Amino acid sequence: MARFNVSHFLPLTPAMFQVLVALADGEKHGYAILKEVTRRTGGKVTLRAGTLYTVIGRFVDDGLIEETDERPDPSLDDERRRYYRLTERGRAVAVAETERLTETLAQARAKLAPGARRV
């Protein structure tokens, strides 16, 4: 397989980034990812099923996330649902995107801060 290069995946679309972040703290099924994104962003970002599964499909193909065989207690959840978790690659991509965004943010702040461009 070709060598893994994080920069090939950057920048991520907001939906992609949100999915990776949603999986950062443990495996989830699709609906749980949707809920997590809405909760964490206070409803500012809402993913829909079409977008979500497009992202999931692509991430699975690229090896950024994987399906997990472990299931919670069937009484607690629908066993037919698929669960996904972040792979090492996925985590590396999420971290790299976070750093990229932080850097962009820092540069923007430095430029836009009051008094940054006085003549």
Add this chain to the structure above:
Amino acid sequence: MADRLFRLVLRLLPEEFRAAYARDMAATFRAEAASGPTGARWRTMADVVRRAPGIHADILRRDLRLAIRTLTARPLALIAALVTLTIGIGANVAMYAVIHAVLLAPLPYRDASRLMAVRETGVGGADSGTMGYLTFTDIKTRATSFADLVAASQSITTLAGGGRDAERVNVMRASRTYFDMIGAAPALGRTFTEAEDKPGAARRVMILSDSLWRRRFNADPSVIDRIVELSGIPFKVIGVLPATYQDLVASRLYQGAEIWTPLGYDPAAVFACRTCRHLRVFGRLAPGVTAEQATTEANRLFDAFERETPKDYNQAGADVRPLADLFLGPVRPVLLTLWAGVAALLLVACGNVAHLLMLRASERSEEIAVRTALGVSRTRLVRQFLTESILLAVAGGTAGMAVAWAAVRLVAAEGPDQIPRLAQAAMTVDVVLVGVALTLASGVIFGLLPLRQVLRHAAGGLQRPGVRATDTATAWRSRAALITANVAIAVLLLVGSGLLVRSLGGLLAVAPGVDASGVLTFNIFASGERFRPGQAANLPDDEQNRLQIAAAVQYYDEVLAKIRALPGVTEAAATTQLPLGGDMDQYGFHVHGRATAGTRESEAPSADRFVVTPGYFSALRIRLVRGRLLEDRDRQGAESVAVINETAAREVFRGEDPLGKRVSLGPADAPQRLIVGIVNDVRHGGLDAEVFPQVYVPHGQWAWAETGLAVVVRTTGDPAALGRPIRDLIRGVDAMQPITNMRPYTEVVAASIGTRRFAATLLTVFAATTIVMAMVGLYGSLGVMVSQRRRELGVRLALGATAARVRRLVLVNGLRPVAAGLFAGALLAAVSVGALESMLYGVRPLDAVTFLGAAAALAACAVLACLIPAARAARIDPATTLRN
């Protein structure tokens, strides 16, 4: 309800994606619907619809990436497949472009299928497709089958003035209604009036082609009514044809005429006689009349003509055929044969690529089984394989289209002039669309063939890893069938090309009756004021004619004498018609003192007439059989003489001695000429055409001054090197006279068989390509078979089989399908070569030499292709094989 709708929406997604995620998506949708607002459901559905194309594109991208990776893993096989397809598709697209331009595009006339060529037929030289003026006027008056009937002839003129160099321009003289009949109207001005289609000064009007108008008159619209001199005679410009005007009659039959003048014949003129067969006649069928009915009526009329003036006709009849047949009839079988050839080539190409893909499928059997075991669906596998095939086809098709583009340009520019409209062949939208369709169809065809194997491997599963003997046997059987098919098609093409090549060889071996080597030929002219002495002084016509002949003879003699004085020139002479040059002129040939009634069988009413200068026979090395040749002393004032060919002596005089007999050319009452010599036959109409009676008349004794002659110069050196000194020399004699068509005479002879050479060359190239493809396929298959049966062959060797025995085993395995192919191909060829009959010369369609030769050549190639895999098999080391 919403649930069901969502499931429907999910069907927009690719099957593979649905299999992985649809259930989850539906669950998510349900959960969302249970907890969220109603609007969210619709937004989710819209989101799926919006994302569907992207998901499809993603999968296609992935398939393509995988296909490229798989294909490039074996670069040699990939290159072989691509080259094969490029040639197959390229040749087909190019051939379609040619056929589209030549055969399929409608003739450029209004309601062209109703336009007919009306030709006189007969025996003894009356079958050149032309007729005399009086015959034409009689048909026009009496026939009811034609709504219109026109006659045409040609002349060549010098256009001077306007401060430009003198230029030779071909003129088509046509009946008044010619343009109306073909449905053409001028862009400027008008066409001819009835008064202009009569003898006299009124007929001196002309219509210009768009190209001549632009070249010569700077596209000046005020050119209408301007007086312009044609060879010194004033003509009034009355019209200019549009740029879009195309006229196959003018371009094919009248050397690309650019000026049209009215026919305006005087029925009493010497050249208007019934046996002065030089007019071509065209007609538009009357409404409701068929070509057959018109033929019947015309035949009845010719019967009547023959009864009325029996001396002018001999078993006369009519041939009425669509104009399209006249132009395209002779080339149709050539092009259709070549089309069949390229189609066969593409079939072999597809077979070969299918072959390569089948080999790959065999090699990938384990990979396919593993993927199936891992849950990859059959649909997915099929799509993956088809993606590979179509990718291959698209790459081959794109390269093929580029090859076709180059080939079409080459053929349009360099193809034989004998094929009408070939120069118009181009990669039009139609042609490109056919190319695209062909590409996709090829991809599907050679993609589907290996699929059975893929599916079998998929069904085989993992419990049977590796290649089993039965799998190998089945795969080998399908590949052997392909080898058989390829060899059969190769035999067919090789037999076809072999027959054409043998015909060409036969034609080249035909003695044309002239020796073309070391001869330069070109046309010179005698036009302008100085060649019309006596006209200004208003001398009587006879006297004017005599002076004009003297002026022309003196001019040509001076030029020829100067050419003869050039170093290296052994002879220089001139003729009105260059043998094999495509220009025919037939005259009535009447033996004086012979009663016509009752002896019709022995009459040859027409003969090819050549007006020549002394020295013509030695310049072309035409052999004197008896009597004497024409000499310098045969001039005006001396007794009129003629020389005839052996065919005339044999067919017209039938055992009598022609020498000392007198003949009249044209009408029976034309001046008599004494036959003084007999020379050998010259193949004037074509190397494959029948030789007609021929008669040679001295230039100094012809009835009028010739305004243009073809010169033949024999040299001891390279004829082409004489071009410049001859041009300088003629310019020194009269700078106003143009020189045209300068080329070695061998080129004229070669051009006369251009179409045959074109067909033979192309078909040979197709046959050779097919053989290479078939042999590459055979070699590849056998190689794979040997490596797959390595273990078995190793065991045989270990058990004591000799290397020779193993070698023989592989050879027999490879040659068996070849033998079947040879047999099938020979059968196929035997039933289809009949289609070639019209293109053959001196060889029968079922020519044993060609059939056996083709089979032997292919068998030899096949043995060569089998030898390397057989040798490799014999070198297998049993110990190593068994250990592995």
